[in-house]
Structure formats: C-alpha cells, structure tokens
Amino acid sequence: xxxxxxxxxxxxxxxxVLYAALFYATDRLVYRTGRxxxxxxxxxxxxKSFDWVILGASHAMPLDFADFESFMEKEAGLHILNLxxxxxxxxxxRFVFEQFLARHRTRNLxxxxxxxxxxxxxxxxxxxxxxxxLGRTPFETTTARRLFSYSLNQGVDxxxxxxxxxxxxxxxxxxxxxxxxxEGEKQFDRVFRPSPSMTxxxxxxxxxxxxxxxxxxxxxxxxxxLVALAQQHGIRVVAIKVPVPPDFRSxxxxxxxxxxxxxxxxxxxxxxxxxxxxSMAEPRFYFDTDHLNRSGVTELFEKQLKxxxxxxxxxx
Amino acid sequence: xxxxxxxxxxxxxxxxxxxxxxxxQQRWLGLLLASYFFYGFAQPINLLSLGxxxxxxxxxxxAIARTAPxxxxxxxxxxxxxxxxxxxxxxxxxxxxADELSLATGQWLGTAPFATAHIGMPTPVGYSFYAFSxxxxxxxxxMARLPKAAGVADVALYVAWFPKILxxxxxxxxxxxxxxxxxxxxxxxxxxxxxxLVVWGLFKKVVIAENLAPLVDRNFKIAAFAAPMELLISVxxxxxxxxxxxxxYTDIAIGISxxxxxxxxxxxxxxxxxxxxxxxxGERWHISLxxxxxxxxxxxxxxxxxxxxxRYLNVMIVFLVSGLWHAGLxxxxxxxxxxxxxxxxxxxxxxxxxxxxxxxxxGLLPRIAASTPLWxxxxxxxxxxxxxxxxxFRAKSIxxxxxxxxxxxxxxxDLPGLIPHYPFTYEHYxxxxxxxxxxxxxxxxxxRPIVQRLQASPVWLRWGASYAVVFALLVLGRWGTKEFxxxxx
Numbered sequence: 112x113x114x115x116x117x118x119x120x121x122x123x124x125x126x127x128v129l130y131a132a133l134f135y136a137t138d139r140l141v142y143r144t145g146r147x148x149x150x151x152x153x154x155x156x157x158x159k160s161f162d163w164v165i166l167g168a169s170h171a172m173p174l175d176f177a178d179f180e181s182f183m184e185k186e187a188g189l190h191i192l193n194l195x196x197x198x199x200x201x202x203x204x205r206f207v208f209e210q211f212l213a214r215h216r217t218r219n220l221x222x223x224x225x226x227x228x229x230x231x232x233x234x235x236x237x238x239x240x241x242x243x244x245l246g247r248t249p250f251e252t253t254t255a256r257r258l259f260s261y262s263l264n265q266g267v268d269x270x271x272x273x274x275x276x277x278x279x280x281x282x283x284x285x286x287x288x289x290x291x292x293x294e295g296e297k298q299f300d301r302v303f304r305p306s307p308s309m310t311x312x313x314x315x316x317x318x319x320x321x322x323x324x325x326x327x328x329x330x331x332x333x334x335x336x337l338v339a340l341a342q343q344h345g346i347r348v349v350a351i352k353v354p355v356p357p358d359f360r361s362x363x364x365x366x367x368x369x370x371x372x373x374x375x376x377x378x379x380x381x382x383x384x385x386x387x388x389x390s391m392a393e394p395r396f397y398f399d400t401d402h403l404n405r406s407g408v409t410e411l412f413e414k415q416l417k418x419x420x421x422x423x424x425x426x427x
Numbered sequence: 428x429x430x431x432x433x434x435x436x437x438x439x440x441x442x443x444x445x446x447x448x449x450x451x452q453q454r455w456l457g458l459l460l461a462s463y464f465f466y467g468f469a470q471p472i473n474l475l476s477l478g479x480x481x482x483x484x485x486x487x488x489x490a491i492a493r494t495a496p497x498x499x500x501x502x503x504x505x506x507x508x509x510x511x512x513x514x515x516x517x518x519x520x521x522x523x524x525a526d527e528l529s530l531a532t533g534q535w536l537g538t539a540p541f542a543t544a545h546i547g548m549p550t551p552v553g554y555s556f557y558a559f560s561x562x563x564x565x566x567x568x569x570m571a572r573l574p575k576a577a578g579v580a581d582v583a584l585y586v587a588w589f590p591k592i593l594x595x596x597x598x599x600x601x602x603x604x605x606x607x608x609x610x611x612x613x614x615x616x617x618x619x620x621x622x623x624l625v626v627w628g629l630f631k632k633v634v635i636a637e638n639l640a641p642l643v644d645r646n647f648k649i650a651a652f653a654a655p656m657e658l659l660i661s662v663x664x665x666x667x668x669x670x671x672x673x674x675x676y677t678d679i680a681i682g683i684s685x686x687x688x689x690x691x692x693x694x695x696x697x698x699x700x701x702x703x704x705x706x707x708x709g710e711r712w713h714i715s716l717x718x719x720x721x722x723x724x725x726x727x728x729x730x731x732x733x734x735x736x737x738r739y740l741n742v743m744i745v746f747l748v749s750g751l752w753h754a755g756l757x758x759x760x761x762x763x764x765x766x767x768x769x770x771x772x773x774x775x776x777x778x779x780x781x782x783x784x785x786x787x788x789x790g791l792l793p794r795i796a797a798s799t800p801l802w803x804x805x806x807x808x809x810x811x812x813x814x815x816x817x818x819x820f821r822a823k824s825i826x827x828x829x830x831x832x833x834x835x836x837x838x839x840x841d842l843p844g845l846i847p848h849y850p851f852t853y854e855h856y857x858x859x860x861x862x863x864x865x866x867x868x869x870x871x872x873x874x875r876p877i878v879q880r881l882q883a884s885p886v887w888l889r890w891g892a893s894y895a896v897v898f899a900l901l902v903l904g905r906w907g908t909k910e911f912x913x914x915x916x
Contacts, residue, residue, distance in 0.1 A: 115615060122890060129894060133901070270433060282901050 134250075137281040141249045146291040147172070148247035149194035149207045150254060153214065160216040162189040163420060166204045166337075167223030168234070169295060170353045171195035173403045174412075176299040183412055187420045192217070196244065197293055200228030201334035202235035206261060208337060212344060213253055220341045221419070222350045224384075226369040227317035229330040232266075239271035245280035247291045300405050301398040305358060313400040314362045322365040331376055338380045349419055350377055350384045354391035354411060359401045387415050428468040430679045431633055431906060438465065439683065446687055451610040455584055458611070458687065465589035466553075476551040477587055483510050484561040485582040488568040492576050504569045508562055515558040518550040519754060523761075553593040555752060557586050559719055564600040566723055572601050581607055588689070590680035594673065596694040596715035603689070611688040623878070623893070624682030629904075630896050632675030635861045637905035639668040642854055643821070650827045655838035656849055658831050660858075665821050666814045667862050670698060673713070692718075697869040702805035704774035704812055705782075716752070720745045739776055746772030753820070763828060767819040774812055857903075 112120075145151035165171050174180065175193035184191050192215075194207050204222070211217070228234045238244065239261065248254065258272035274280050281287075341348050350373075360366075370386070377384045396407030403411060428435050442461040449457050467474040487507030494500040522545045564585065567573055577585070577600070585603050586592075646653040646661035653661070674695040684691045694715050701707035708717055728741045750768020754761070789796035815832065822828035871877060881889050 122893075125890070126894060126897070129898065133898065273433075279901070283904060283906065285905075 133282055134278040137278060137284070137287065138250045140287055141247060141281055144288065144290050145247060145249070147175070147196070147293050147296070148244065148291055149196050150210060150248045150251075151291070152192065152194060153207070153211050154249045154251060156192060156215070158190060158192075158215070160190070160218075161192050162217070163191045163219045163221055164208070164211060164217040165191065165193040165195055165221045165223065166208060167195040168199050168225045168228050169195070169197040169293070169402060170225055170355070171221075171223035172197065172293060172295060173299065173408045174416075176296045176408070177405070179405070179408055183416075183420070186412070187417055189420055191420075195223065197295075198228075198234055198241075199238050200231075200234040201330050201337055202261075202265060202267075203238045205333060205337040205340065206239070206257065208340065210254060210257060212340075216344075217346055220346050220348045222337075222348060224350050224352050224373060226322075226363060226366055226373075229334070229369065229373075230318070230322045230326040231320065233319070235330060235333070236266050236268070239267045240274065242274075242280040242283070245271070245274050246284035246287075248275065248281075250275070250278060250281075295398065295402055298398040298404075302395050302404060302406075303397045303399050305356065305394050306400070307358065310356070310358050310362065310400045314359070314364075318364050322369070327365075327369065327372060331372060334373075335376055335380070338377075338382060342380065348380070348382045350382055351416075351419070352386045352388040354387050354389070354396065354403065354407065355401045356394065356397055357389070357392050360388055383419075385415070385419065387411065390415065428465050430676065431629065434468065443686060446611075446613075451612060454611045454687075455580060455607055458589075459580060459584045459587065462584065462587040462589040462592065466587060466592055470552070472548070473551040476554065477557065477592075480511060480514075480557060480561050481579070481583045481586050483507060484564055484586065485577075485579045487565055488577065488582065491565065491568050500569065504565055507565045511558050511561050511565070515554060518554060520751075521545075523754075556595045556597055557592055559597045559716075559752075560591075560600075561586055563597065563719060563723060567600050573604065575608070577604055588684070590683040591691060594676045594680070595713075596677055596680065596692050597719050598691050598715065602692065606689050613686060613688040617685050617688060620878070621682040621685035624678045624685065626682075626893070626896055626900070628675040628678030628680075628682060629900055630675070631671040631678065631865075633904035633906060634899050635865060636668045636671035636675060638854075638861060638903065639664040639671075639858050640905075642858065643668055647821055647823070647827070647831075650822065650831050650834075653834075655834045656842060656845055659835050659842065660855065662814055662818055662831070662835070663862070664858055666699070666810070666817050667865065669817065669820075670695070671865070674698075697873050699810050699813075699866070700806050700869060700873055701809050702802060703778050703809055704771065705778040707809055707813055708771065708775065716749070720749060724748060739779065742775050742779065743769070743772040746775065761824060763819045763822055763825055766825055766828070767816050770816045770819060774816070 141151065142155065145155065165174055171193065172195045174183065175195070180191055180193055183189075192211075194204075194211060196203070196207070199207075208220070239258065255272060255276050258267070258275050261267040262269050262272050338348050374384060391403075391407060391410060396403055396410060398404035398407075428438060438461075442457070445457045445461070446454055463474060463477070466477055484507065487503055487510075490503045491500055491507070494503060525545065564577075564582065568577075581604055582600075584607065585598075585600055588598075588603070591598055642657075643661045643665045646657050647665070650658065677694040681691045681694070692715055694713060696711045696714065698707055698711035701711045709721075710717075725741055725745050728744060729737050730741060731738045733741070746768040747765060748768070749771075750764040750766075753767070754764040795801055818831055819825070819828045822831060868877065871880070881892060
C-alpha cells in the first residue's frame with residue numbers, strides 16, 4: 112500500500128473513531144436533557160403497561176405540562192403516558208404509537224384530534240425531518256429500522272433516516288445543553304390576553320393552504336390505519352377535540368366538513384368521539400391563542416376528561 | 428443546487444468520478460453537462476437564460492473575431508454587450524424603475540400610482556456573475572487578448588462552469604480557456620488542496636456567517652426599536668457575516684475547481700486587515716469584480732491619465748456602477764445600494780486626496796509608518812468606514828440606515844459603560860468568539876500562508892487542525908438555513 116493511501120486511511124479511521132465518540136456523547140446528552148420528545152419518553156419509561164396513552168399534536172401536550180400528568184394519574188388512579196408532540200399529524204403519531212407498541216402495552220388510546228394535522232405533509236411526512244424532533248430522539252436500532260420503512264413506504268424523505276442513523280441533528284443541536292421543554296410549557300401558568308391579529312396569524316400558520324378533500328382523505332386513511340392498529344392490539348380508542356377559544360374556533364377553515372368526515376370514520380370504527388372544542392370560552396383558560404393553561408386543563412380534566420379516563424377502569 | 432445541500436454532497440464525488448474516468452480530451456464535455464445539471468437542478472427554466480447568454484456571446488465573439496478592426500467590429504461588440512448587459516439591467520431594475528416612475532407620476536398628477544407591466548420572471552440565479560463573465564469574454568475577443576478562437580463548447584463551459592456560476596469569482600476567459608485547451612488533469616495534491624479550501628469555505632459560511640445571521644436579521648428588521656448596543660453588535664456581525672458568506676462561497680468555488688485541475692483567481696485577501704479603503708477595494712475585497720471594473724470601465728473611461736477631475740469622476744462612476752451591480756443582492760433593489768456605492772466612492776476620494784500627505788509623512792517618519800501599532804490603527808479605521816457603508820447595504824431603506832447610524836452615534840459615549848451590565852447571550856459570545864478566531868487566523872495567514880505553515884508542521888497539528896474544522900462544521904454549523912447572499916441575484 113502506498114504511504115499516501117495508508118496515511119489517508121489512517122486519517123479517515125481516526126476521524127470515524129472521533130465521530131463515534133461524538134455520536135455516543137450526544138446520544139447520552141439526549142437522555143440527560145430529555146423531557147417532551149415522545150420517542151425519548153418511550154425509551155426511558157420503566158413501566159411496561161399503561162392504562163392510557165395520549166396521542167396528538169400540541170393541543171394534547173398541556174396534559175403533560177409541569178406536573179399535570181402525575182396529578183391526573185393520582186386523581187384517576189391510572190397510569191398515563193402522553194406521547195403528543197407539537198405540529199404532528201396522524202402519520203407521525205402512528206409512527207410513535209408503533210414504536211410504543213414494540214415494547215409496551217396500553218389498554219386505551221386517547222387521540223386528541225386537530226383538523227390542521229389532517230391536510231398537509233408539513234404536519235406529517237415533513238415532520239420526520241424536523242431537526243428539533245430528531246435532535247431529541249435517542250438512537251435505537253428499532254427506531255432507525257422503522258424510519259427506513261416509513262421512508263420506503265410512507266413517503267417520508269430519505270433524509271430523515273439518514274439524519275437519524277448518522278446522529279446529525281443530535282450532534283448539531285444548538286440547544287444540546289438545554290432541557291427539552293417545549294416553549295408552551297414555560298407559559299403554562301400564564302393567562303393570555305386575546306389578540307385577533309395573533310389568532311389570525313396562528314390560523315394562517317396552521318392552515319397555510321386551503322384544505323383539500325384529497326389531503327383530508329389521505330390523512331384520514333392514515334388515521335384509520337392508526338385506529339385499526341390499536342384495535343388489532345385490543346386497545347380501546349377514544350377521540351376528543353380539546354377546548355379552544357371561540358375566536359380561534361370560528362376561524363378554522365372547513366371545520367364542519369372535517370367534523371363530518373372524521374365522525375363518519377370514527378363511528379365506522381366504533382370509536383367514541385367527544386368534541387369539547389366549544390366547551391370553554393373564557394380567555395382565563397388559555398396561555399396563548401389556542402392552548403390550555405393550568406386552569407384550563409384542570410377544568411377540562413375535572414369536568415370532562417376524568418369521567419372518560421375513569422370509565423376505562425370499569426372494563427379492567 | 429447549493430454547496431451546502433445534501434444533493435451537492437452526492438453530486439460532487441459523482442462528477443469527480445466521471446471526470447477521472449473520461450479521457451483528458453473529453454473531460455470538458457463531462458464538466459459541461461455537470462454544470463448544466465447543477466445550474467438547472469432547482470429551476471430548469473434558468474437553463475434557458477444560460478443557453479441564451481452562451482449563444483449570444485459565442486455568436487458575437489465569433490463575428491467580432493472574423494471582422495477586421497473598424498466600425499463594424501465596434502458595432503458587433505456594442506450589440507453583444509447591449510444584449511448581455513441590457514438584459515442584466517432589465518432583470519435587475521425594470522420592475523423597480525417602473526414602480527418608482529408610476530409612484531412619482533401618480534404623486535405629480537395627484538392620482539393613484541399607475542399600474543405598470545412587470546417582467547414576469549425573477550432574475551435567473553447568478554445572472555449578474557455570468558453576464559459579467561460573458562461581457563468580459565466579448566471585450567477580450569475584441570481586444571484580441573485570446574490566443575485562439577474559442578468554440579461554442581469552450582464558451583459554454585466558461586460561462587456555465589458550475590463552481591463559479593452562482594457567485595463568481597468573475598473569472599476571465601484569458602485565464603480560463605487556456606486551461607481547458609491544455610487539457611484538464613488533476614492529482615492527489617490538487618484534490619487535497621481543493622478539499623481543504625472547500626472545508627474552510629464551508630466553515631466560514633456555515634459556522635461563522637450563519638451563526639452571525641440571526642442576530643443581524645432580527646435587529647436590522649426592527650431598526651427603530653432595537654437598542655443601540657444591539658444595533659452596534661449587528662453592524663459588526665454583518666460586516667463579518669457578509670465577508671464569510673461571500674468569501675466562503677469563493678473558497679468553495681476555488682477549491683472545487685482545483686479538484687478538477689482548474690485554477691480560479693483569488694477573490695478575497697483578508698480584507699479587514701486593509702489599511703485604507705483604496706487597499707480594501709482595490710486589492711482585498713471581491714478582487715475579480717474590482718479588476719473587472721478597473722479593466723472594462725475605469726481604464727476605458729480614462730482612468731487616472733485623464734487629469735485629476737476626470738480621475739475623481741471616474742472613481743465615483745465605478746463605485747456608483749458597483750452599487751447598481753450589487754442591488755438586488757438578497758436585500759431587494761433600492762436606493763441604498765447607490766448610497767453605498769457613493770459612500771465608498773467618497774472614501775476613495777478622501778484616500779486619493781490625502782495620499783500625497785501620508786506618503787510625505789511616511790518618508791519623514793519611516794519607522795512609525797511601518798510599525799504594527801499604526802497598521803492596527805489604520806486597519807481599525809478602515810474597518811469602521813467599511814462597516815458604516817455596509818449599514819446602507821443591509822438596511823431596508825436609507826431612512827433605516829440613517830436611523831441605525833444615528834442611534835449608535837448618539838449613544839456611543841455611553842456604550843463602553845453599558846458593556847459590563849449588558850445581558851449578553853450565548854449567541855453574542857459565540858459570534859464574537861468566531862470573529863476573533865477568524866481574525867486570528869487571518870493575521871497569522873497574512874504573515875505567512877497557513878497552508879504553508881501547516882505543510883511544515885508536524886502531522887498531529889495538521890490533522891488536529893483538519894479534525895477541528897470538520898467537527899466544528901458538525902457541532903456548530905447551521906445547515907440548511909439560507910442561500911449564499913451573493914447568489915441571490
């Protein structure tokens with residue numbers, strides 16, 4: 112072997128060793144700083160079986176803010192795991208749920224429905240390549256395999272599994288030393304002063320394009336797959352819509368059509384569906400344009416959610 | 428395709444493999460196809476403008492070369508330049524001028540602005556660069572500076588050469604084409620040198636420029652509300668952001684070209700170490716553009732030989748045209764670029780006016796003139812003059828730029844006292860840390876090139892430096908954020 116080739120090979124080998132060390136260190140860091148990433152929660156939770164798993168986008172997340180999940184568990188005498196994450200639609204939720212089922216069990220699944228997540232790849236396929244999510248997901252071979260499978264079969268960009276196996280987003284994470292707390296959690300005790308312009312821009316953000324029947328049909332099919340998966344495992348599924356302020360609710364596009372379509376699907380699958388979206392109008396229940404604060408989730412839990420959660424104990 | 432994209436990371440090795448596999452005589456063809464693929468990858472429609480410029484410049488060049496010196500030859504050159512530079516002007520300014528005229532006429536007549544037709548397509552990316560390359564080719568053919576006539580394929584590759592097409596350097600046909608004609612060859616040394624330049628260019632762009640950008644963007648956006656300290660920091664950060672963004676691109680372009688056996692001209696020479704604005708613009712910043720203006724505008728206008736008044740006028744014309752050329756550079760088309768050009772022209776006037784005085788003082792006090800402290804003071808002043816001009820380059824409007832400078836100037840005496848109490852964040856510390864690192868590297872490089880220093884150093888230091896830069900790219904780099912600023916024409 113020529114000396115230059117030998118030297119180049121040695122350079123690459125040392126580089127790879129250093130890279131492996133960095134990969135390992137940043138993966139350990141994910142465990143030290145982890146908090147709200149659903150795949151992190153699945154990786155670290157000791158318990159094998161749960162009474163309830165909660166899935167959905169950011170509207171479901173306040174149920175796990177601060178110490179609220181332990182409060183619900185204590186009040187209802189149940190074991191709950193909240194696997195919701197911001198801006199994620201049924202495709203990402205299904206991915207998370209499959210990952211959960213690979214190691215754990217649950218008797219019930221509470222799905223928090225948000226119509227925005229049923230229209231666009233931005234809230235589904237594209238979420239898999241989000242550096243913020245990938246950067247907080249601990250490395251596991253099962254996750255990598257599933258990501259490759261989603262890339263091949265579900266239209267997820269090949270960059271997602273590539274990023275995940277190389278650990279790029281974990282290594283490149285600018286907030287690597289900060290705790291993985293979603294910004295909403297920091298405002299959990301805040302009361303929002305209603306602002307029409309902020310509500311409008313939030314709606315534009317969530318619904319950047321006019322909803323299309325084709326998009327809805329596609330993601331309803333994905334959601335149907337998620338419900339079917341749960342039911343195949345003997346898991347009871349309950350779907351809810353959480354309360355949002357009236358101003359926000361009135362501006363959601365195509366909501367009546369969405370309600371009709373999802374209602375039809377859920378009734379076909381014999382899934383209970385409770386729409387609480389119009390049940391709490393007062394601004395004091397929200398910390399921003401559309402997320403419940405501590406008073407809001409407490410009210411929701413006491414008046415509406417607790418009976419649903421407890422109903423599961425009857426079938427134990 | 429962007430140099431920082433995943434697609435490019437796959438594209439480059441593939442092109443290198445094809446290049447190595449082709450016989451030397453046919454390598455140009457592989458590179459031409461690769462260049463067209465690179466340019467048309469994101470927007471295939473852009474290939475139309477590239478093809479049109481290539482055909483116009485080749486046909487005009489051929490006609491010029493076949494015509495004897497005289498009015499017909501001049502006419503052909505004029506026609507070719509009118510098409511190339513006229514289209515550049517139209518792409519850049521037609522919509523802006525139409526809007527301004529419509530607004531002004533409306534105000535004059537006391538009516539609502541007239542609706543004016545717009546050019547329905549954006550300026551093709553990199554058009555300013557390859558239009559200037561094409562124009563220089565025509566002038567060089569006219570001046571008979573090329574040793575032989577170039578074929579259409581030669582001209583096509585010269586215009587479209589993918590490392591430089593989006594943001595230069597504005598290479599001359601007189602240096603580029605002979606390299607093609609001699610046959611393109613590479614070797615491990617060139618590959619390694621090219622790779623080192625590419626990695627260093629990426630470091631400047633992805634680690635330095637991109638980490639400075641968020642704070643700059645934020646504060647320039649809210650100039651009226653930002654604190655003077657934040658604005659001052661943003662002005663400093665922007666000076667280094669634009670330098671690292673642009674010179675990073677150039678380093679990558681030169682590095683990639685070296686891998687294929689093509690030597691492109693140096694475009695930046697540690698500009699913030701310049702001791703005068705004349706040195707900054709003439710010898711250190713965007714050298715290929717400065718030389719273009721010198722050779723194809725300043726000298727034809729009479730340069731410095733047409734008397735002092737004409738000389739001053741020529742300097743100002745060059746800087747005003749340079750301001751116009753820079754308009755649209757990621758920050759819209761506005762009058763700010765003209766002010767930026769005029770301000771730099773004014774600096775150069777001052778430089779010209781005081782040159783004799785400094786020379787005489789230097790002759791009287793030679794030790795002081797050559798001393799490091801004086802060099803530091805001069806570089807410090809030059810940097811600040813350039814940074815003030817950059818404010819006009821970056822601000823949304825002349826009003827914003829004036830507001831920023833005014834706010835800083837009014838509070839300047841208080842700022843040193845504020846530093847100990849200022850709530851600096853990680854973003855600030857990282858930004859200043861990276862700037863200091865860059866300046867340290869450039870000061871060391873100024874005395875003796877770092878490449879030479881590293882070649883003479885022990886292997887652990889060479890490799891350690893390489894690992895440090897590569898891992899900084901991974902750990903600190905901001906990938907997939909913004910395009911290179913100078914690409915956004």
